[in-house]
Amino acid sequence: MAEVVIREVERFGLRGNIIGISFDTTASNTGLIQGVCSRIERELGRILLWLACRHQTHELILKGVLDECCGIPSSGPVIQIFRKFERLWASLDKKSYTTIVDEKNSRSRLYRKNNE
Numbered sequence: 001m002a003e004v005v006i007r008e009v010e011r012f013g014l015r016g017n018i019i020g021i022s023f024d025t026t027a028s029n030t031g032l033i034q035g036v037c038s039r040i041e042r043e044l045g046r047i048l049l050w051l052a053c054r055h056q057t058h059e060l061i062l063k064g065v066l067d068e069c070c071g072i073p074s075s076g077p078v079i080q081i082f083r084k085f086e087r088l089w090a091s092l093d094k095k096s097y098t099t100i101v102d103e104k105n106s107r108s109r110l111y112r113k114n115n116e
Contacts, residue, residue: 001028002039009044020049025060 009015021037023029029036030052041048063079066072072081 001036002043005036005040006043015044018044018048020051022051022053024053025057 009018021040023037027035032038037048037050059079059082062082066079066081
């Protein structure tokens, strides 16, 4: 992928204009040694501003919250609880719900979890 990007940058004469790179947050893009972004930076001979996809960044944050607060582990790009939520979305009563903040003692439970 890095080779294709560099070839197109060269073809359009943009080598000196590139200051940032936008990408999804897969390991093949973000790896510090062999990731596409790192390889493009090395080829261009300078550090670029990394602009990770906000959608994927938010998924990573939510994954961390679920892992840490709820003990729901996941691996790979598919987070199973999100898939379940997606499947059930149409059948959920969106006018009647509670959040973790609504739960009794939720703050103390989260505080204890973070300080264990």
